[in-house]
């Protein structure tokens with residue numbers, strides 16, 4: 001029997017398919033990372049104080065998940081261990097050659113106190129896709145999810161319950177072998193750290209301004225653009241600085257071949273909303289990071305009856321559309337901020353305003369309602385951690 005062969009739709013990428021494979025329940029995955037308790041955790045008073053007035057990525061919980069891989073023995077030493085400084089040889093390969101990959105995913109507290117995460121297999125599969133590009137070993141997807149289960153169960157008291165708040169989880173893996181030879185390392189350490197975070201925009205969605213970089217690219221063909229690796233971010237810091245000097249919040253990159261097509265921001269994907277209700281996003285060419293938020297939003301938009309397209313979006317076409325009114329809205333999306341409308345798009349020789357943000361608000365509400373358990377989850381995206 002043959003399945004109908006459909007061209008790959010934006011909704012059916014390998015990551016989206018991996019994400020749809022059912023997972024065992026968290027009770028079944030629990031205890032793969034046994035707890036070595038922190039002898040000096042933050043007191044409940046100190047924790048309460050830290051949970052007030054949260055900023056992104058500044059406060060960390062008492063424990064972290066860890067496992068170590070060696071070429072001869074594979075993954076071992078799985079555990080939840082006290083959050084502490086790492087002891088690393090100054091010769092550790094990551095410090096010299098940047099062999100590193102990471103993820104970003106959140107744990108959300110629902111009204112009944114339960115704690116959930118969003119499509120963890122998507123991130124598990126993406127970590128492994130990134131790792132493969134960096135010549136690093138895969139972590140079994142269930143172990144990735146198990147590390148989140150055990151860490152979040154240990155740190156449940158750190159999962160905030162305020163509007164738009166969450167526990168941001170940062171899984172990462174890096175070459176810890178002490179060797180200056182240029183080769184794929186024989187020792188890799190995997191960690192997950194956790195950071196309670198507040199709403200990105202506590203006073204409602206605020207449009208951001210974007211500088212389109214015509215001097216630099218974050219990724220090139222055959223490079224590491226599709227992988228979530230620190231080096232891509234390192235390459236984005238100087239253009240980000242230029243954007244800030246131009247009075248802009250974030251930088252947008254163009255493709256490196258034609259230097260004229262939209263790709264994405266330093267850490268968020270882009271979507272363009274048209275007056276006819278359709279939405280388009282730059283197609284995945286290998287230089288764009290395939291966001292889990294992007295994937296979910298494309299699904300929500302399509303199921304709401306909108307035409308969604310993955311396509312080449314030339315900057316000039318976008319600017320024409322903004323000026324003619326054919327483009328009503330542009331927004332960025334990613335796990336940390338969820339959805340952010342663009343209010344201004346500037347670059348060498350242009351500076352335009354974008355006024356719409358209705359679709360951004362609607363999609364933000366739809367997605368966060370599912371994530372916080374306020375709306376039904378017909379997609380099975382949510383996974384109960386605790």
Ligand SMILES: *Cc1c(COP(=O)(O)O)cnc(C)c1O
Nearest residue numbers: 267268269289291292293334335
């Ligand atoms: C992480 C990331 C995104 C957003 O991915 P999400 O899975 O939606 O958080 C987009 N672009 C880049 C470059 C990223 O690193």
